Amino acid sequence: MVRFCPIVSGSSGNSTYIGTEYTHILIDAGVSGKKIQDGLNAINIECGALDGIFVTHEHIDHIKGVGILSRRFDLPVYATEGTWEAMAGSLGDISRKNRKIIYGGEKLELNDIYIKPFEIPHDAAEPVGFSVFAGDFKVTVATDIGHASECVKENIADSDVLLLEANHDIEMLKRGSYPYNLKQRILGDYGHMANINAGRLLAEIMSARIKHVFLGHLSAENNTPEIAYRSVEQVMFDNNIKVGKDINIQLARRNFPSQCLNF
Numbered sequence: 286m287v288r289f290c291p292i293v294s295g296s297s298g299n300s301t302y303i304g305t306e307y308t309h310i311l312i313d314a315g316v317s318g319k320k321i322q323d324g325l326n327a328i329n330i331e332c333g334a335l336d337g338i339f340v341t342h343e344h345i346d347h348i349k350g351v352g353i354l355s356r357r358f359d360l361p362v363y364a365t366e367g368t369w370e371a372m373a374g375s376l377g378d379i380s381r382k383n384r385k386i387i388y389g390g391e392k393l394e395l396n397d398i399y400i401k402p403f404e405i406p407h408d409a410a411e412p413v414g415f416s417v418f419a420g421d422f423k424v425t426v427a428t429d430i431g432h433a434s435e436c437v438k439e440n441i442a443d444s445d446v447l448l449l450e451a452n453h454d455i456e457m458l459k460r461g462s463y464p465y466n467l468k469q470r471i472l473g474d475y476g477h478m479a480n481i482n483a484g485r486l487l488a489e490i491m492s493a494r495i496k497h498v499f500l501g502h503l504s505a506e507n508n509t510p511e512i513a514y515r516s517v518e519q520v521m522f523d524n525n526i527k528v529g530k531d532i533n534i535q536l537a538r539r540n541f542p543s544q545c546l547n548f
């Protein structure tokens with residue numbers, strides 16, 4: 286059995302739980318340790334049962350609780366070399382034995398699961414997304430992606446469950462209050478994925494296998510859950526993909542655990 290649950294998701298902080306009977310991991314821990322502990326407890330997981338935290342990149346909305354959780358529960362932290370370097374000043378002390386280096390494209394075995402980091406186009410040192418393989422199942426977390434690179438497409442394809450970034454509505458962002466440079470950064474190839482591009486990417490990689498998609502990492506300023514959902518649904522409709530039948534799409538919640546998927 287695999288369990289998949291976004292604990293928190295949004296520009297304000299990200300963390301996703303993935304587990305089996307024997308293995309429990311977090312992808313990112315981007316809110317306070319306390320908040321993640323509460324979120325995990327709400328889905329009946331003890332922090333002490335975790336086997337590790339896998340970090341996508343050094344931005345604070347992905348690492349805020351990493352140091353404290355690693356120290357409090359003696360948890361290994363897995364990140365690329367570039368991410369380790371870039372987050373060194375923000376984590377506090379992590380014991381040598383809990384510092385694990387991972388490499389984009391290289392699968393890693395952990396008890397009964399495999400974890401594969403893959404390169405994502407984002408303005409960080411060495412950012413990655415993650416696919417997790419357990420038995421016949423594949424689940425993928427792909428947020429903070431400026432554009433749908435070949436590597437991203439390849440790695441999210443054939444996932445049973447996908448957490449995909451739907452960061453902003455392009456018009457809301459353009460009309461919004463962000464300074465020009467920040468708008469350009471977000472809209473750029475190494476920024477964040479717009480709702481419509483998330484929809485297009487999904488339509489492109491759609492297969493019989495993809496059953497559940499969580500839209501996540503929504504901007505609090507330049508998006509709403511309703512707008513994100515409707516934008517993606519519209520692209521699905523335009524491509525003759527029936528939402529609710531061919532694919533389930535739901536929003537990952539910003540501050541609390543989303544629905545847990547067990548399969």
Ligand SMILES: [Zn+2]
Nearest residue numbers: 342344407429
């Ligand atoms: Zn980021």
Ligand SMILES: [Zn+2]
Nearest residue numbers: 344346347429
């Ligand atoms: Zn982020």
